[in-house]
Amino acid sequence: MTFRILSLDGGGTWALLEAMALEDLFPNCSGHQILGCFDLAVANSGGSIVLAGLILNMKPSLIRLFFEDEAKRASIFSKKPWAQEELARGLPIFPRYVASEKRIGLEAIMGPQGNFALMQWPRNEGWPNGPGGDPVRFLIMAFDYDRLREDFLRSYAVPKTGAWAERVSLVEAIHASTNAPVIYFDEPALADGKRYWDGAMGAYNNPVMAGVVDAIALGVDPAAVEILSLGTGTVRLVPPDLAPKGAPPDLLGESVTPGKLTDLRRASSCITDDPPDAATFTAHVVLGNAADKAGRIVRLNPVVQPVNQNGAWTYPKGLPKEVFDPLTKLDMDAVENSQVELIKRLGEAWIHEGAPNQPIRMLDDLSCGLGDRTYVQAKARWRAMTGNPLC
Numbered sequence: 001m002t003f004r005i006l007s008l009d010g011g012g013t014w015a016l017l018e019a020m021a022l023e024d025l026f027p028n029c030s031g032h033q034i035l036g037c038f039d040l041a042v043a044n045s046g047g048s049i050v051l052a053g054l055i056l057n058m059k060p061s062l063i064r065l066f067f068e069d070e071a072k073r074a075s076i077f078s079k080k081p082w083a084q085e086e087l088a089r090g091l092p093i094f095p096r097y098v099a100s101e102k103r104i105g106l107e108a109i110m111g112p113q114g115n116f117a118l119m120q121w122p123r124n125e126g127w128p129n130g131p132g133g134d135p136v137r138f139l140i141m142a143f144d145y146d147r148l149r150e151d152f153l154r155s156y157a158v159p160k161t162g163a164w165a166e167r168v169s170l171v172e173a174i175h176a177s178t179n180a181p182v183i184y185f186d187e188p189a190l191a192d193g194k195r196y197w198d199g200a201m202g203a204y205n206n207p208v209m210a211g212v213v214d215a216i217a218l219g220v221d222p223a224a225v226e227i228l229s230l231g232t233g234t235v236r237l238v239p240p241d242l243a244p245k246g247a248p249p250d251l252l253g254e255s256v257t258p259g260k261l262t263d264l265r266r267a268s269s270c271i272t273d274d275p276p277d278a279a280t281f282t283a284h285v286v287l288g289n290a291a292d293k294a295g296r297i298v299r300l301n302p303v304v305q306p307v308n309q310n311g312a313w314t315y316p317k318g319l320p321k322e323v324f325d326p327l328t329k330l331d332m333d334a335v336e337n338s339q340v341e342l343i344k345r346l347g348e349a350w351i352h353e354g355a356p357n358q359p360i361r362m363l364d365d366l367s368c369g370l371g372d373r374t375y376v377q378a379k380a381r382w383r384a385m386t387g388n389p390l391c
Contacts, residue, residue, distance in 0.1 A: 001131075001132055001224060002131055002132070002224055002226055003039045003040070003130075003131075003132055003215055003220040003221075003224050003225050003226070004037065004038045004039050004040075004130065004131055004225075004226045004227070004228070004386070005038060005039070005040045005041070005042065005208070005211040005212070005215060005225060005226070005227045005228070006034075006035075006037075006038040006040070006041040006042070006227075006228050006230075007041075007042050007043070007047075007206070007207055007208040007211050007227060007228070007229040007230065008041070008042070008043035008044070008047025008048070008050050008051055008207070008230050009044065009045075009046075009047050009205060009206045009207070009229075009230065009231045009232045009301070010043075010044040010045025010046050010047050010048070010177070010178075010180075010198065010199065010200050010205045010206075010207075010232065011045065011046045011047070011205070011231070011232025011233065011332050012045070012046045012180070012232075012331075012332030012333050012334065013046065013067055013073060013332065013333065013334040013335065013339070013340060013343065014046060014232035014233045014332055014334065014343055015045075015046030015047055015049060015050050015067065015232050016064060016067035016068065016340065016343050016344065016347065017230075017231070017232055017233055017301075017302060017343065017346065017347045017350070018046075018047060018050045018230040018231075018232060019050055019053075019060045019061075019063040019064040019067065020060075020064065020344075020347040020348075020351065021230055021300055021347075021351070021375075022034060022050070022054075022060040022063075022230070023059075023060035023061055023064065024351055024379075025379065025382070026060065028059070029059065029060075030057050030058075030059055031053060031054035031055065031056060031057040031058045031059065031060075031063075032054070032057045032126060032127065032128045033128070034054055034060070035054050035055070035128050035130075035136045035138075036128030036129065036130065036136065037130075037131070037386075038130055038131070038136060038228075039130035039131060039132045039134065039136065039137065039215075040130070040136070040137045040138070040139065040211055040214065040215060041054070041136065041137070041138045041139070042138070042139040042140075042141070042207045042208070042210050042211035042214075043138075043139075043140055043141070043177070043207060044140070044141040044177055044198070044199040044200060044204050044205055044206075044207045045141075045177050045178050045180065045198050045199060045200060045205065046178065046232055046332070047207070047230070047232070048140050048141070048173070048174050048177040048178060048199075049063075049066065049106075049174060049178065050063055051138060051140070052110060052114070052170060052174050053066065055121070055138065055170065056110065056111075056113055056114075057126075066109065067340065068340060068344075070335075070337055072105075072109060073335050073340075074335065075101070075102075075104070075105030075106075075108065075109065076102050076105045076106065076178070077096075077097050077102075077333050077335045078097055078098045078101030078102060078105065079096060079097060079098075080095070080096060080097065080098060080186065094183070095181075095182065095183060095184060095185055095186040096183065096184060096333065097184055097185050097186065097333070098185070098186055099175075099179055099185040099186055099187050099188070099189055100187075102175060102178065102179070102185065102189075103171070103172075103175045103189065103190075106171050106174055106175055106178075107171050110170065110171050110174070113170070114169065114170045114171035114174075115169050115170070115171060116169060116170060117165075117166065117167045117168060117169050117170075118138075118140075118153060118154060118155040118165055118166040118167070118168060118169070118170060118173060119155065119164075119165035119166060119167055121138070121155045121170075122135045122136075137154070137155055137156040138154075138155045138156075139152055139153065139154050139155070139207075139210060139211065139214060140153040140173045140174065140176075140177050140199075141153070141177055141199025141202070141204040141207045141210060142173065142176035142177045142179075142189075142191070142196040142197070142198070142199045143196060143197040143198060143199055143200075143201035143202045144194060144195070144196060145188040145194075145195040145196055145197050146194070146195055149202065150199065150201075150202030150203075150204055150210075151176075151194075151196070151199075152210060152214070153166045153168055153173045153176070153177070154166055154214075158214060158217045158218060160217055160218075160219070161217050163217075166192075167192060168191050168192040169191075169192075172189075172190075172191035172192060173191065175189045175190075175191060175196075176189045176191040176194075176196035176199075177196075177198060177199050178198060179196055179197055179198050180197070180198040180200065180332070181197045181198065181201070184332075184333060203279075204279075206229070206231065206278065206279035206280065207279075208227060208229050208279050208280055208283045208297075209279050209282055209283050209286070211227070212225065212227075212283045212286055212287065222286065222287045222288050223287070223288055225287050225296060226296045226297075226385060226386060227283065227287075227296065227297040227298070228298050228300070228382055229280055229283075229297060229298065229299045229300065229301075230300050230301065231299070231300065231301025231302075231358060232301070232332075233301065233302050233303070233304065233343070233346060234301060234302075234303055234304070234358055235303070235304045235305070235327070235328050236303055236304070236305040236362070236366055237251060237252055237253040237254075237305065237306065237328065238251050238252050238253060238306055238313050238366065239253055239364065239365075240252060240253060242364075242365055243313065244311070244312070244313075247312075247313050248313070248314075248321075250321070250324070250325050250328070251306040251313050251314075251315070280297060280299050280360050280371075281360050281361045281370070283297060284297050284360050284361075284370070291370075292370065293370075294360070294370065294371060294372070294381065296385065297360060298372070298378050298381055298382040298385070299357075299358060299359065299360050299371055299372070299378065300357060300375060300378050300379070300382075301357065301358035302346050302347065302349075302350035302355050302356070302357065302358070302375070303355065303356045303357065303358045304319065304324060304327045304328055304346065304355070305356055305366055306366070307356065308365075308366070308367075316349065316354060316355045316356060317349075317354050318345075318348070318349025318350070318352065318353075318354015318355045319345070319346065319349055319354065319355050323342060323345050323346075323349075326342055327342055327343075327346060330342060330343075350375050351375050352375075353374050353375065353376055356373060356374065357371075357372055357373060357374050357375045357377070357378055358371075359371030359372060359373065
């Protein structure tokens, strides 16, 4: 029997891209209708906000509005006082936002249902069953600050491993999962008496392997698992050794001079990255898919990368220089309207084949080694694999 997993990457405001993809894949569907196409949904950070919207039965179009609304974004990314913010501009590792204010903002957005414990879901008769016939399960990733280990915050039990559904509330779980440290939020998030950092700290920014592990622990045959993995965008520039003379410098990867401050910033930001050969490819192989053939995982994630046309590197047709260049420099905490517009431009270009899709495995020359080169190809493969489970 098929067991389907929806996996949602972290990525701050860039999770808008996941809402855009869901809106295109499941037109006019409610959150519960979408969840009903899966047996398990797993998410981290910004993706956990998208998941919360689905849990609260929001349509993707309404989830989009959360990321597009400047006031709602500001309630999550609540800036430090002016004097501290000015100091932060000159220090690459100074936190920019107030974690405790984020908790208040999330509660205001999610409303009373956000205060129900994960173990209390499903809460009503309207909760969907997945393709396997059981109530849809969900899993939110967070990193335990004090024990220095990843926590799997579940709405369900895994008896074989001694894991049980969590009593932490939904809003607390989202608060924990979205609490990126060091250069973003100023202190660990508090949830059910424990302190948390973003789940990316345990290498689960792309949480697909957490879903795979739990599915197997639940007794699911790996050969029965089908996964839709949604990302929040990634940037890949031309490696300097592959760049011909005269290539536009904005398309080339930079060579960074090591140093204490530079290294600290790179170390704190790399946790939110997902190299193409990491989580998704690992899950692909673990599930028994051939290492050189597309299997039962569909990866949908836009890539801001140059394209090679007749031996020359250039901008993708949907991302001209004035869009491409600022996107390569845009951080995950995009709070200004102009920054969000750039992310929307990326999403629209990606969905309409104007920007590449991240494959399951990307080669060093930025070509597709395994997976789908475009959003349209990936979408078609997902529909063919699942029998087109649209609402």
